[in-house]
Amino acid sequence: IVMTQSPATLSVSPGERATLSCRASQSISSDLAWYQQKPGQAPRLLIYGASTRATDIPARFSGSGSGTEFTLTISSLQSEDFAVYYCQQYNKWPRTFGQGTKVEIK
Amino acid sequence: EVQLLESGGGLLQPGGSLRLSCAASGFTFSNYAMSWVRQAPGKGPEWVSAITASGTNTNHADSVRGRFTISRDNSRNTVYLQMNSLKAEDTAVYYCAKGVATTTSYIDWWGQGTLVTVSS
Numbered sequence: 001i002v003m004t005q006s007p008a009t010l011s012v013s014p015g016e017r018a019t020l021s022c023r024a025s026q027s028i029s030s031d032l033a034w035y036q037q038k039p040g041q042a043p044r045l046l047i048y049g050a051s052t053r054a055t056d057i058p059a060r061f062s063g064s065g066s067g068t069e070f071t072l073t074i075s076s077l078q079s080e081d082f083a084v085y086y087c088q089q090y091n092k093w094p095r096t097f098g099q100g101t102k103v104e105i106k
Numbered sequence: 107e108v109q110l111l112e113s114g115g116g117l118l119q120p121g122g123s124l125r126l127s128c129a130a131s132g133f134t135f136s137n138y139a140m141s142w143v144r145q146a147p148g149k150g151p152e153w154v155s156a157i158t159a160s161g162t163n164t165n166h167a168d169s170v171r172g173r174f175t176i177s178r179d180n181s182r183n184t185v186y187l188q189m190n191s192l193k194a195e196d197t198a199v200y201y202c203a204k205g206v207a208t209t210t211s212y213i214d215w216w217g218q219g220t221l222v223t224v225s226s
Binding site for chain 2: 031033035041042043044045048054086088090093094095096097098099100
């Protein structure tokens with residue numbers, strides 16, 4: 001299953017909303033996770049089951065979608081949110097990641 | 107707290123072999139699937155291999171099948187990745203990753219990674 005993320009780069013001002021998209025090449029139900037990765041660090045789980053926040057993830061992060069279309073929304077960007085975000089499907093093997101969306105400061 | 111400590115990375119020539127290890131602590135290791143995920147410089151993650159909690163079932167990406175083998179020792183809380191016939195395109199940071207159940211789905215904890223460089 002090919003995961004396609006858009007846009008590749010998103011320029012956003014602090015305090016603004018960011019909307020990231022992820023599309024699956026076939027239906028994956030709600031078997032989708034989102035991760036955040038900062039430079040030099042391992043990815044961190046944000047969302048699983050398409051919309052459930054992982055432990056200790058702030059409420060400004062929300063996920064939605066099912067089937068083939070998914071969205072990660074960051075309601076009010078904080079300085080620590082500027083990073084690369086990846087989606088990953090776990091409906092079928094091999095588990096696959098998108099190519100990432102970089103959220104940068106505008 | 108969960109800790110995953112990878113070791114075994116390094117620089118080696120094409121065709122060589124390497125074994126990565128990941129020592130786990132802070133959770134009941136034998137209850138969770140484990141995986142290896144790699145990330146080439148400037149690229150997104152790629153799931154390499156996964157093993158169920160009991161070690162009965164494994165999965166490997168097409169790109170490494172027949173060359174890499176994942177295994178685990180639940181008595182030592184350690185997961186391994188044996189890598190043979192290494193190619194330049196295997197160059198990446200290799201992360202040890204913990205699943206959330208006995209079988210592989212998504213990852214809730216990642217190690218800090220170990221760098222494998224394949225170059226002549």
